[in-house]
Amino acid sequence: MAVMRYVTGAFDTGQQDPAQVGWKPRGSLQLPATRALGTVWTVGYEGWETTADAASDGRVELVTAGDCLATDSERREAREQAAAGRWHRATRLPGSYLTVVRDGGRVYVAGDRAATVVVHWVLDGGTVLWSTSALALAAYRQAEPDLARVLAAFTVRGADLLGEHSQFTGVHRVPPGRALVLEPGRAPRTEQMPAPAGPLDFTVGAELLEKQLAAAVERRAQLPGRLSTDLSGGIDSSTLTALAAQFTDLVAVTYTDRHMQDEDDSVYARRLAADYPSITHQVVHGDVQGVKQFDGLAGPLPVTDSPSLTLGLLAVKGAQLAPVRAWESGAHLTGRGGDDVLDAVPVSVLDLYRTGRRVEAGRRLADFARDRRCSLVPVLSQARTTLRTPYGRALDQLATKIAGRESLDRSQLLAPWESLSWCGTLPAAGWLTREGRAQVAGLLAAPTGTSPTPAQLHERLFLERMGEEHATYDQIARQLWRVPIHAPFLDTLVVDACHGVPGWQRRRPGDFKPLARAAFTGRVPGYLLGRRTKTAHTRTVATGMRANAPFIRALFNTSLLAGAGLIYPRPARAALEAALRGEPAALACLHYLIATELWLATVPTARDTWWEPNEHFEEITSW
Secondary structure, three states, X not given: OOOOOEEEEEEEOOOOOHHHOOEEEOOOEEOOOOHHHOEEEEEOOOHHHEEEEEOOOOOEEEEEEEEEOOOHHHHXXXXXXXXXXXXXXXXXXXXXXXXXXEEOOEEEEEOOOOOOOOEEEEEEOOEEEEEOOHHHHHHHHOOOEOHHHHHHOOOEEOOOOOOOEOOEOOOEEEOOOEEEEEOOOOOOEEEEOOOOOOOOOHHXXXXXXXXXXXXXXXXXXXXXXXXXXXXXXXXXXXHHHHHHHXXXXXXXXXXXXXXXXXXXXXHHHHHHHHHOOOEEEEEEEHHHHOOOOOOOOOOOOOOOOOOOHHHHHHHHHHHHHHHHHHOOEEEEEOOOOHHHHHOOOOOHHHHHHHOOOHHHHHHHHHHHHHHOOOOHHHHHHHHHHHHHOOHHHHHHHHHHHHHXXXXXXXXXXXXXXXXXXXXXXXXXXHHEOHHHHHHHHOOOOOOOOOOOOHHHHHHHHHHHHHHHHHHHHHHHHHHHHOOOEEOHHHOHHHHHHHHOOOHHHHOOOOOOOHHHHHHHEOOEOHHHHOOOOOOOOHHHHHHHHHHOHHHHHXXXXXXXXXXXXXXXXXXXXXXXXXXXXOOOOOHHHHHHHHHHHHHHHHOOOOHHHHEEEOOOOOOOOOO
């Protein structure tokens, strides 16, 4: 089995000594820490990727693991803030990483805002085992995937399907923005961290974005090894590449094929690369390399915490990262997350309405209908319904619809105005059996606490979905090609800067990513920031699906979700055949189903695959 990279800890709540835990992660290294912090193990981390230090009085400890880019002085300030009761400041250092803080007898464990690092936990007697891998804890508990949550991920939208649950039964999740709190004599709990200050003025947000993203790139250029980037030609990857070229020599890789080679992305990528002498440009042509999407799925597959769309891109990513491996890159930058932070969700126009700018919101809804070539009547009707319906009621209505007898046939793509709703079904909902409908409907509980606005909800869900997908891509790239993948747009400080600016200011009629232009004018070529186009990859996906149709058909014929009685195989196969004929089809849902079936068929949950006897445990009690 390929080795995943993760961090695991054991904390004694007072009923059991963590030194007596009978297992430790297989192949792990133990970090230095005091007894009060508990035991922390890492698997697959280089020594420089983990840092553990303490305040001079010994009261405060700070452990980070992953891409923490903080300087010594920034870490020292974080420890001082923790000693003053503001421990959460340690979660807002540059980078994306795991944070563990001990303040006296209390320990806080937190991931990042974008869910690229997520903390999970289980309770074993009096010992809390926590980990950045839900799968490792599932193996410890010998728990199986929660099929309902896995299925709901591509059958409904606009619902927080995880919350404090994971994709595995009995494994708890700490939602982004919260921390796991551990204390002797008390049950584990989660605590909400203070939200960053906001909203930000557009100009202030742009200045903050420029500062944080430039620092995120510059500090990654200082990591061990060389730097490389994706250079698709879009604003996101091109901005990162242009910034990186100002700090170091790098290889920039552009992937193309016969469908994309003459599109705008390829033109912009070549132009940008030619403008920077420090860039070595590598163009990888899929047809020349003989690779397509959905190739290479019959062999041994990498291991991830959740189903990954990257499984459908294994051969493509292998070819794309070959020049990166040859360059011996220590950090490969991608523009993933750029759409989630620089742009905004369509429903942000309703937040504009809620500020009292009703005339402007009305004009934007008219622009929305015109751009999508649909009638204004259903657009206004949906906007009115969303504004008048509390989120909890919308979820209840959706659950009733799914659990009822109403047909859920969604063979066609979503109507444009549905993106203005709180929640709804995706085309794959039409594949659900009665039992599948009941189980998915049972997950749609109204959230507790403060109700979000429509834009806040959708931005968070899309951000966390992208963070999860990036995390699985990084795991796959490290396992198969030993290439670390970085997504600076998903760094917490970058997300804070962008999402601090209201979405209706980040998305404007007739404009495209104005926040990027305001932030990087003068640092990135103007022709790039002035782009108004975005290349679609639909034909590339469909071509790969047709080329691998026999394998995909066989996968659907042995569907584990169908075997569990949760989906009907016939409508799923019908959707596949429609896509193979070139008809309008739910390609994204089909891609998710392929990834999910592959993951369910190969996910390793045997305890001895992940854990080994803790015979030689040596507790470190001092620094």
